[in-house]
Amino acid sequence: xxxxxxxxxxxxxxxxxxxxxxxxxxxxxxxxxxxxxxxxxxxxxxxxxxxxxxxxxxxxxxxxxxxxxxxxxxxxxxxxxxxxxxxxxxxxxxxxxx
Numbered sequence: 001x002x003x004x005x006x007x008x009x010x011x012x013x014x015x016x017x018x019x020x021x022x023x024x025x026x027x028x029x030x031x032x033x034x035x036x037x038x039x040x041x042x043x044x045x046x047x048x049x050x051x052x053x054x055x056x057x058x059x060x061x062x063x064x065x066x067x068x069x070x071x072x073x074x075x076x077x078x079x080x081x082x083x084x085x086x087x088x089x090x091x092x093x094x095x096x097x098x
Contacts, residue, residue: 038095040066043073043086050082052096058082060097067091 037052056079063073067090075084086092
């Protein structure tokens with residue numbers, strides 16, 4: 001395959017336009033389809049940072065301890081991450097929904 005000649009300023013503009021489009025698509029998908037992410041982890045005893053991949057602040061976050069102690073974890077969230085605080089060694093399942 002032969003490479004096409006490239007103009008760096010044009011390439012930069014194209015990449016910026018693609019990034020903008022992808023950001024807009026993320027928001028539309030998250031808002032329109034009720035997007036949800038979920039996973040499990042184990043508490044560290046301090047605040048953890050977990051990327052939820054929604055691209056927007058979640059409308060709902062659920063964190064359920066699944067260990068013997070079954071504590072109710074504290075958390076906060078932003079457009080990028082959820083920040084649960086779960087006791088050391090306590091397994092839990094989390095979900096975030098847009």
